[in-house]
Amino acid sequence: MPAITLPDGSVRMFDAPVTGTEIAAAIGPGLARAALVMKLDGRLVDMATTVAGDASIAFVTRRDEDALEMIRHDAAHVMAEAVQALFPGTQVTIGPSIEHGFYYDFARNEPFTPEDFPKIEAKMREIVARNTPFLRQVMDRDAAISFFQAKGEKYKAELIQDLPRADEISLYTQGEWVDLCRGPHLRSTGDVGTAFKLMKVAGAYWRGDHRNTMLSRIYGTAWRDQKALDAYLHMLEEAERRDHRRIGKDMGLFHIQEEAVGSVFWHPKGWKLYRTAEAYMRRRLEASGYVEVKTPQLVDRALWEASGHWEKFREHMFIAQVEDEDKTLALKPMNCPCHVQIFRQGLRSYRELPLRMAEFGACHRYEPSGALHGIMRVRAFTQDDAHIFCTEAQIADETVKFVELLSATYRDFGFAEFRVKFSDRPAMRAGDDVTWDRAEGALKEACATAGVDYVINPGEGAFYGPKLEFVLRDAIGRDWQCGTLQVDFVLPERLDAEYVGEDGARHRPVMLHRAILGSFERFLGILIEQYAGRFPLWLAPVQMVVASIVSDANDYAEHVARTFRAAGLEVRVDGTNQKINAKVREHSLAHVPLIAVVGRKEAEQNTIALRRLGGDAQELLPLAAAVTMLIREATPPDLRAAAGG
């Protein structure tokens, strides 16, 4: 006699066990049509699930977020059936739903190409139109293994073998086709709908391990309806326009070429942007009690051996030899060992701690070729790096201070939101477990004090200590680690850093490795995408163009430019022989925030006609007043309070 409680609190009695389908039908024909999946005591189950006892039930319709995930999951099943129908001999492996869609990994000797998509999509539409129910079936573990082995699906058999003993093995059939799946599923293939599209093919290692076979992955996207699909595809096009590689080229910010793979050639405008960011960081660090240093690029192998990098990191290091000397040097992949060398000069006192040592350190790392990505992932980059030498008792306080500094910095650059990951001990690590316990504990405690919400990122810590990763998202939705804070008990030990304590004895300091932007290259790449090249005035590499209407006004245009330049603005003059329409268009497309238009009238009256990017209004302003106003607007955010703005 199940009593079914519905989301509105009402209770319905049934005199025998009922399926979700029957409950929905009992409530009304509209719900019976719309209900795709049932939430049984908070757990998603098939509509065909029988409810024997009292339960609370909610029905998921197409509009619910859960439904979208299931549409995607089921689309993966539909695609798998289509692929196996079209390409006999292909084995299925796994096919989950993901953000915006789904994928399925297939084992096939010949990889798929995008040219196969139309065929597969057509077959998928057939399967959807066929509208066969997804039927759940529980099978004995050994029977399931032999079932899949008999079908030649050795990957599925392997998956079942590794499933926890306690787990029920469920199979889902859709017509003739059957797949191992935990479920739940929509009612039938028709519920998937036709708002899907296959997007790309890719290789992917079986079980994510590069020692395993490479499978052939097909990515697809799926939505509730065509409108949502179209909106998504449109969003992707928009995102492509924001791509920092595209904008970097269009705006002439930087380039990369074959002779220096993974290194950036910064052009004047890009370098101006870089310097603006660097100057900002330098002011921030000075105001936060950091001292800045500069350490060598090329350092003898001996130091890297002492620090542990030679052992753990050598294949990622650029090694340099000199002909006349029997020495091996390496381009530094990190700044930390060098900073310890500065710390070790002379005898340090506890009174000097915390010692915050910053460097805009240029590092080189031999990154795998497949990892390179524009200026976001490069082999030569500059970190806004610093190492805080402190006592264990100071970790929490320094972490809190750091998080505050990082938040203020991100906010000033226009990133209101960022995510934090806590990466704990990796498999390959230096230091014993007791030390790791202490380091992780201290960092967690500090996070609690700083009020930082984080997600655990298991096993992803640095080899010398746990870390916090501050993650920003690019235009295409990819996450990038920018800021980081790492607790390190190991390196001070290895490199023998010590200070004299209050007690007169020698002690080991703790090192906090920390960066806010991470690498300038990566951060600027994300910044470019964030603003799609339309930077706020203080960051814009060219802040103003003075455009003359007639050549008679060119001298005045130069005068205007000189006046603004003297006040600190980056200004160009466009005195070319073009119509003002063309000039406005050109500089607007180049994302110049301010266009000062000057003709005979402005020259006579000592004014400018100001036009701002993104608007078509014109403001006629006396030159002197415009300078005062715009210089104030162009003040970097950290200086605004001081400037009274």
Place this chain on the structure above:
RNA sequence: GCCGACGUAGCUCAGUGGUAGAGCAACUGAUUCGUAAUCAGUAGGUCGUCAGUUCAAUCCUGACCGUCGGCACCA
């Protein structure tokens, strides 16, 4: 590094087994014009590199380099 796709003028792209085209940009000339494209002309390419097939290769084949999308990696 692995799987796949791609590489033609500064940029975006078209094209063909008989050594290449468009638009924009550039340059020259004319035009002096009031807020998102003035007109005309000129110039510009070892078709990523190296081999092979062929009477003939930018096109077909292979290797390499690079880029792009994933996977793996990211101290």
